Amino acid sequence: GENVEQHPSTLSVQEGDSAVIKCTYSDSASNYFPWYKQELGKRPQLIIDIRSNVGEKKDQRIAVTLNKTAKHFSLHITETQPEDSAVYFCAATGDNDMRFGAGTRLTVKP
Amino acid sequence: KAGVTQTPRYLIKTRGQQVTLSCSPISGHRSVSWYQQTPGQGLQFLFEYFSETQRNKGNFPGRFSGRQFSNSRSEMNVSTLELGDSALYLCASSFGTSGTDTQYFGPGTRLTVL
Numbered sequence: 632g633e634n635v636e637q638h639p640s641t642l643s644v645q646e647g648d649s650a651v652i653k654c655t656y657s658d659s660a661s662n663y664f665p666w667y668k669q670e671l672g673k674r675p676q677l678i679i680d681i682r683s684n685v686g687e688k689k690d691q692r693i694a695v696t697l698n699k700t701a702k703h704f705s706l707h708i709t710e711t712q713p714e715d716s717a718v719y720f721c722a723a724t725g726d727n728d729m730r731f732g733a734g735t736r737l738t739v740k741p
Numbered sequence: 742k743a744g745v746t747q748t749p750r751y752l753i754k755t756r757g758q759q760v761t762l763s764c765s766p767i768s769g770h771r772s773v774s775w776y777q778q779t780p781g782q783g784l785q786f787l788f789e790y791f792s793e794t795q796r797n798k799g800n801f802p803g804r805f806s807g808r809q810f811s812n813s814r815s816e817m818n819v820s821t822l823e824l825g826d827s828a829l830y831l832c833a834s835s836f837g838t839s840g841t842d843t844q845y846f847g848p849g850t851r852l853t854v855l
Contacts, residue, residue: 663840674831674846675784720784728797729774729839731784 633658635723637732644711645740652735654721655703661723664697664704669734670717678719679706711739743768745834745847753853759820762850766813766834772796773815774839775807778829778849787830790815791838819852827854 634657644650656664665680681688681695681704688695692711697704704723708715716739721732746765754760766773775787786799790809807817813834819826829851833844 665843667846674848676846677843680843724840727840728786728789728799729844730786731776733783 633661633723633725633727633730635721635730635732637721637735639735640733641736641738643738643740646711646713648711650706650708650711650715650737650739652706652719652721652737653703654705654723654732655701656723656730657702658723658725658727659702660725663724664695665722665729666695666706667720667722667731668717669720675720708737711737713739713741715739745832745845747830747832747847747850749850750848751851751853753855754822755855756822756824758822759818760822760852761816761818762830762832762852764815764817764832764834764847766815766832767845770834770836770845771813772835772838772842772844773809773813774833774835774844775815775817776831776833777801778831779827784831787817789839796838822854824854827852 637654662683667675668678669675692709694707718734748763772791774789777785788798789796793809804820809815829849831849833846835842835844
């Protein structure tokens with residue numbers, strides 16, 4: 632089955648700086664890669680996703696890049712704000728179930 | 742559209758008991774997936790149901806089971822509860838299977854086993 636590794640497990644940045652979270656996956660058949668943000672005590676919420684026929688996708692301050700050859704994808708957050716503080720999960724899926732990375736706790740210091 | 746709902750939100754049980762959790766997907770969604778979330782293990786996939794059929798199953802013992810009804814509502818059952826079953830149980834629904842469509846999560850049921 633799919634195995635997803637996520638790094639780093641914790642990330643602390645100064646407000647205004649950029650944050651990058653990286654994930655690798657094992658199943659070359661995976662073709663859908665969502666990113667979820669989970670604030671304390673709340674449900675995970677989709678923030679951006681990318682499919683394997685696209686190399687990069689942007690939505691305002693958030694972007695995701697995908698390298699299918701290397702089997703890794705990354706989340707980029709620019710101009711970070713304190714409200715970006717949360718746990719971020721990457722996931723990968725193909726025809727089978729969706730597997731999640733272990734999560735990255737992002738802290739943005741004002 | 743109403744979001745994914747889960748009941749109950751909190752549950753306290755003792756070892757050896759069994760528990761049933763319920764998930765109502767977004768209207769029109771046919772897939773429901775279940776996940777166990779613990780501080781040390783992150784989000785672990787339990788199983789996915791699509792059109793009343795179990796489509797995939799994660800690496801959990803047979804004490805964990807589920808089903809889906811014709812209205813796409815799903816239940817999961819855990820028998821012979823163990824202390825290690827204490828966790829937040831999340832369900833997520835999608836229109837198509839989890840491999841094709843975006844999943845939307847419910848608020849979760851927090852299970853505490855004493």
